[in-house]
Amino acid sequence: MPSFPPPPPQSPPPAPPHPPADGLLSAARRNLREFGQALSRPSHPPTPLLAGAPKWWQRLLPYAVVLALVAVLIPVTIVVLNHQYGLNGGTAGALAVAQAAPLLMLAHRPLQAWWIIFPAQILGAIVLFGQSGTQHNAWPWTPPGQIGYLFLLLALGLREQRRTLVAVWLATGTAGLVLYVVHPERGTDNSLLLLILGAVVLVIGATVRERGEARRRLAEQETISEAERAQRTLLEERTRIARELHDVVAHHMSVITVQADSAPYRLGGLPDEVQEEFASIAASARESLGEMRRLLTVLRSEGTEGERAPQPGLDRVQQLVEATVRAGLPAELSLPAGLTGLPPLVDLSAYRIVQEALANVVRHAPGARTRVSVASDGTHLTVLVVNDPPQRTGSSLAPLETTGTGHGLVGMRERVRLTGGTLDTGPLPDGGFRVAARLPLPPASAPSVSSVPPLNPEDS
Structure with missing residues (x-):
């Protein structure tokens, strides 16, 4: 057999380079460079x-x-x-x-x-x-x-x-x-003297500069905090808008649903096509109520643009009660004729409380006789909405909802809390429900905005 020469001896791998021994000199050069x-x-x-x-x-x-x-x-x-x-x-x-x-x-x-x-x-x-x-x-x-x-x-x-x-x-x-x-x-x-005095002067200057920078950073942080407060205010305003949407839309949609459901019973002799149309309206209204509830949840976190219409007050409670009566809910109103000059927040809160209470009666106690009373003793405004047990004499008077989201009562409490008043809600022994709000009024010596006379006859 042919012989092969032995392989050449392999050289050992090169040793890794040793770390530089002049670490102190390298650090010194680095510091000098800096x-x-x-x-x-x-x-x-x-x-x-x-x-x-x-x-x-x-x-x-x-x-x-x-x-x-x-x-x-x-x-x-x-x-x-x-x-x-x-x-x-x-x-x-x-x-x-x-x-x-x-x-x-x-x-x-x-x-x-x-x-x-x-x-x-x-x-x-x-x-x-x-x-x-x-x-x-x-x-x-x-x-x-x-x-x-x-x-x-x-x-x-x-x-x-x-x-x-x-x-x-x-x-x-x-x-x-x-x-x-x-x-x-x-x-x-005097080189040592200058070195000492220079150190003192540099420390003083650096301290003043860093203090100024700290104040600027604090001002920037306060600006950021102000922006966060503005964002929080915006979220609160969006929550208020969501509450307004619930108060207004839920009430009117509930009234539409009740009217559409009760129309075939209130108006006799309607053709089948008309009855189907009313049934379709009622179904669409119920679907809109569900969509509105889902939209309300989004609005409480995402928000939307505010309404531009003037805010209602007690001067529109009569219209509110009349609309409720037309929807088939027997309601009575007791409202003093001379009740004017209320603070805007109290006026709006009283209207919304009545509106929400009537909407709850329409949704949960259809056909129940309801009494709305608004009175003032000069120091407080009392809003009272009491309804009897629901009247279950026909399928059209079945409750629209068996459970609620609780947004209505939450909105009432928030409005009453903003005015500094008290709210009492709860069922009655006979099966009805009671909503009582007591809102404080300003002293008579402090004129409200609505009592300020106009600047000229054209403004009135």
Whole structure:
């Protein structure tokens, strides 16, 4: 058999790369890169400080402050550099302008101003290396330059984020430390003093800025809460509309059903086609009642547009009772003639209570004699609807419904609760039902809206 050469030895798989051992250096480089980005990119748009103030003088205040600051610091810096540090007038003027003039940018671009002032301060310290006056004066930061730099840090604290502020503070401390190490014998070192004062100023500015941001966020949250309250009010209004729909449509549809069912018995000698038509009307009305109930459930959560017709009141109770009588329900009404000037809410609530009570009698107690009474003692309006047991003398007088949804009684209670009154409902011992509402009226000394005289005869 032919022999085959042995396979070459396989080299071991390459070992996975070791994690870098200089983790501290990598973290330091990453932090330096982040600090560099913080110093190179402002964290706010170039909008002026106090741009959103309500008054014009408040919006101009930052410009007035920086203008006054620059107008004071430039000549003071020239005098100090010339007389105390021994610089000639030209050099002192150039350094003064470089260190103080960029302060005009504090109102809208403080970080860009720092990029000009900070190198100018370092350049000024280097220029003072060979001056004899430096031996007995503050160094590396001159007193005017130190004051201007603190104002610059305050403006940064009011505008920039914490990372930028920390980067500026570290850069300031590093520059002071390097200058001290290079020339430790030069004058009275004030780099540590500037570092401490700068930290205090930055903390104050950052605190004021964060407090303002917290107030803005709180205002935004209050705006959101106001929108939520408006949405809740809208849902409550939709619930009211659903209740109005139930009060109005259910009543009229019930009356139509009763009229259509009782027409063949009330009107003798009707042809078969007419009786079938009445039966079809009654069936359609019952189906509409069922659809209305399902729509009512949707309206209580989804809502619809409000009605635009004027709200009814007690002046229409007579029409309501007459319509109920025409539907075959014997009803009596007791209503004082001089009952006017009621508050709109009480007037509407009284009408709806009577309407719902009569609709319940039509649906659940057909043919029952009903008594409606409305009275007032000056302090309260009393609405009373009492019906006898249902009259079961024919198939046409069978109850339209054996069970209810309870929306009618809920609507009554809600209306009475809104007026601050009381409601008493329940069955009577003889099999009837009683609805009694007691609604408070305002004192007689407080005229209602309806009692206000018109502005001119044409308005009446």
